[in-house]
Amino acid sequence: MERDIEQLNSALNSVKILRSNVRRVFESVSNGLRADHGDDGKENKFILELQELLTTVNNNLRDVENSVSNLTPPSGPFSLGNTTYLSQETTQERQALYGQLVNSYKWTDKIREYSAVAGNILAANSFNKTYKTFSTTKRRKTQTSNHNVPPEVIENLITSIDRLFTDVTITTNRPFVPNPVIQASLGRVLKAIIAFKGLMIEWVIVKAHAESNDLWSESRYKVFRKVTENCHAAMCHFHSPMMPELAVRSFMVVYCYIFFVFLKMYKK
């Protein structure tokens, strides 16, 4: 196994070298005669240069062939189906597809890995943010999934929140359809960027009005880092998988409350 990977690596490496040298050939050809070829016998110099480059390419090709012959073919055939041919697609607009395919494989792989780790950790440390006093009958009734709800439900929730708090301007965007990211800004002072996972609040970050809308970077300012902390606390406190709508709503109330306290503090 170790050896296989080593060989695969060296094969990939030699392919890389080959590609880069082929690129150099084309580059040189596209440049044509350059100033540094001097004046006398510049054609000859150019041809010599080209010949040299081509020889390198030849050598690299030999290397590639050698390293490929060293590889042990995998036992079972890959079941990529017709998608294998995507890599050989020549039309430009479809070349991107293969890359996307590979990427999605990569991501699903990562997700699998992370969820396995997360599963282990969660199994070892059971922490309950949830009310466990529900009777079995009730639980059966509310056993619907919170993170896979139709978009309209979330849409309704957001518009109702928007109507509820007049001081808060809410703008929504949906990088992934069922999981909107809303940006709730208050005045021209601060804004909270809230990411939903279905009906659950997944992530909250509070930033200054002038800062970027990036969900992953913290605010530059201490004030807003503190407010973010408070919001996180509120988010955890009100989390309830059984009544997600209520959770979101009460979170928003607290969020607005924090806002107003904050503004009071500002304006004395």
Next chain:
Amino acid sequence: MGVTILTQFPTENRTGPQTIDVLSKRIMALGAIQQGQFLVDCETYTSVQQLGPQRTVHVLHNSEQPATVFSLLETGTKTIPLATDGLFDLLMMKMSSFYTSKKQTKAESKGPRYEIGDFCVKLGTVTVSSNFKGILVEVEYRPCVVPAMCWDLLKEFLQGFLGLSGPTNPPAYLQNRMQEIYSPIDTIHQYLEHFTLFRKSPVEANVN
């Protein structure tokens, strides 16, 4: 970039360095950390006669925005701001036959720069053509961009460490812009106002 308030601090009968010393001790006591030095300078050019009615161009640099040159053009009736790349200075040299500078008017404010939480405090010694003129204290509250929202906070902070000499009202320039979004050029406007006053004032007696 947050809201900035610029205010003059009276030297009374101390020298410039002594005043800076007093102020920096106070701000350090509040828990501020010094973060380098700062410099704001201003060069003034006036139009030559052949160009018609006289106009004035003030070219300012602020070390907080080191790659930018700020210019303010005064026509007598209005002031037009302009922000450009650093090469604007080169262009002013090209314009030397239309706009000339008087060497006596070069004003600058420089000194230590402190950070304390989300505030940034700068203690500037002002010189006009290398004559000491006074002390300017700049306080910036960075998370907020609307002056009206944080004026009270800034006032409290300023009075907290300047004592009674802290401002009680927003700077004149900001007074009718309290609801607008603050930008670096507004700081430049405030500096120019103070520099213009300093230029008119007589040279202070306690030159060090």
Next chain:
Amino acid sequence: MSTPGTAMDSLSAALKCNIIPNQEYLLQGSVLDQYVEVLLHRLRGLCDNVDSGPESFHDHELCFTLRAANTGAPMVLPLRVRRALDVNDAPFQLRYVGQQELGDKNRPTVVRSSIDMACSSTIVEFLTELGCRLDFEYIARGYMFRKGRMKITVSKIFKMGGNKPGEGVEPISQSYLVELSVLAPSGQDAIGEDMRVFAEQLRPLVQLEKIDYKRLGNMM
């Protein structure tokens, strides 16, 4: 903790080290409308930004001059402002272009001094109040390519018809203007040779040449 030097100090230091790109090396030519696709295709193959394709632009250029009246020798300072019509929050571009030097036959390109900088949108009002007069204006729409330090623009020039950019524009001729230029610190004449070689590769589609403005002025 050293005191920051004044901006003028650092500028003069930069001038001394000769790192400010204030010389423009320029070749100009044109291509008839019906062959522009062929030219774009060829440029796509020759230039650096192959994957992303050509960068398109749609700019409005205003040419001002600052001149002092009533003087014996006229003092004239040309200044150009360029703004993008297709990108809303792009900064305006202010540019001073000096007299061009053709040099002798051996020099491959036109050389002229140039100061190029980004600026805020108040520039037009600023220049007007500064005493500049708007000489002429036009709209340029086309494509930009890069090859190393070289910049190649292929653009259609439109005359302003209405009072607002974008309405009633009228093309100047049946050709696209093609420009090959490099901004470099003074004294880097080797780049001219590279430009000549590159221009050679575009023949006979486009003849990129040194064009003498003075002679043009007399001719037309």
Next chain:
Amino acid sequence: MLSPERDEQLAQMTEHRVTTFAHDLVPDYLRTKLEPLAENKMLQLEHKAQNLQCDNAQKQIAAYQKVVSHVWDIVSKAREEWEVESSSRGNTQQNSSVADTHSLVAAVGMGKGLKLGPNPNGQPNPTSGGMMVAPQGRTGGPPGQGQIPPSTQAMTMNKAPSAIKTNIKSAAQMHPYGR
């Protein structure tokens, strides 16, 4: 009869095509029947042809004819285009026009044909020059007054005759690497 030696007479008779009457060549020369493999194939085909219905065969022939003539058409069209293109390239070389280059460069560089309104004596003409960008609230009369006339004259003068428009379509189809 067979001999590996060179036979002058034979060479003369065959105009030096065959020089020897040796065992390795004779079977080919004296063959009266087809090669067994080809004969086999031939037989198969003949057999197939015999089994074919007449009108069916006719149909196939027609289809075949059609395909061939279509290919022929395409080839000859391509050839024609190619010839036209190469001949036009050969004698005209008109991809750019010097006059256009000069007018464009003069326009961009000096504002030739772009200047606002006739301004012959070089006097500053602030109303036509500054108006377009003049900030609001500037003195100089209400906007919209006296702005239209200056440019109209210049516009008609500069309108290039549009008859030069040639068939752009064929140019777009032209092979970009044609040389």
